[in-house]
Amino acid sequence: GAGVSQSPRYKVAKRGQDVALRCDPISGHVSLFWYQQALGQGPEFLTYFQNEAQLDKSGLPSDRFFAERPEGSVSTLKIQRTQQEDSAVYLCASSFQGAQKETQYFGPGTRLLVL
Amino acid sequence: GNSVTQMEGPVTLSEEAFLTINCTYTATGYPSLFWYVQYPGEGLQLLLKATKADDKGSNKGFEATYRKETTSFHLEKGSVQVSDSAVYFCALSSGNEKLTFGTGTRLTIIP
Numbered sequence: 001g002a003g004v005s006q007s008p009r010y011k012v013a014k015r016g017q018d019v020a021l022r023c024d025p026i027s028g029h030v031s032l033f034w035y036q037q038a039l040g041q042g043p044e045f046l047t048y049f050q051n052e053a054q055l056d057k058s059g060l061p062s063d064r065f066f067a068e069r070p071e072g073s074v075s076t077l078k079i080q081r082t083q084q085e086d087s088a089v090y091l092c093a094s095s096f097q098g099a100q101k102e103t104q105y106f107g108p109g110t111r112l113l114v115l
Numbered sequence: 116g117n118s119v120t121q122m123e124g125p126v127t128l129s130e131e132a133f134l135t136i137n138c139t140y141t142a143t144g145y146p147s148l149f150w151y152v153q154y155p156g157e158g159l160q161l162l163l164k165a166t167k168a169d170d171k172g173s174n175k176g177f178e179a180t181y182r183k184e185t186t187s188f189h190l191e192k193g194s195v196q197v198s199d200s201a202v203y204f205c206a207l208s209s210g211n212e213k214l215t216f217g218t219g220t221r222l223t224i225i226p
Contacts, residue, residue, distance in 0.1 A: 004158075033214075040219075042217050091159065105161075
C-alpha cells in the first residue's frame, strides 16, 4: 500500500519568502507528526496532530512556523518569512493511533534550502 | 526531559564483522525504545523496537535488548554486510507519543 508522501521533495527559497510543505499520511492513520532534521543531526519534534486537533506544538521554533490538518488527513507545514536557519529536512510521520508503543511511518522528507 | 545518547560515528567495519552501536537514554516513566535506519537516498524506516524492560527487538539479524537497570538499548549484529551501510538512529517515546532521537551513527561496511 501507499506510504507517507511529502511534497515538494526539494524547495529553494529566498530569505523572507513563505513556504508550504505538504504531507499525505497513510490512509486511516489518526496521528500525524512533523519533525525537523538539521544536517548531521537526528530528527527533532515540531508538532503533533490527532485527527484534525493539534495536540502538541511545543517543538515549533518560532511563531513563523504554523501547521494545520483541517480535515484530519493531509497536513501542511507553513513557514513564514523564511530565515537561513530554517534550512533543514522536514519529515512527516504518521501512526495508526499515536500510542507510545506504535511505530511511526516516515515520509521521504522535504529538503528546504533558504538562501 | 527525555534524551537519547548514542555512539558517535562514523563507524567503519569489514564485512562479516561484529557490530555494536551503543545507545543510552534518560526518560520519565517507562518509555518504548526504537532503532530507525536511513539507507542512502531513502527515508527513515523502523528497524526494531521494544516496549518494556527485558524485551528484545530483532529484525534482519539485528538485535537490541531493553535494559532498564542500565537505561540502555544497544544495537548488535553478529555479521554485517555491505548492504547494512546506513545511518542508524536510536529513539524513545515516553507517554507523549512524540519520538526523541539520538544524533545518529553512520555505519560503513567495506567488502
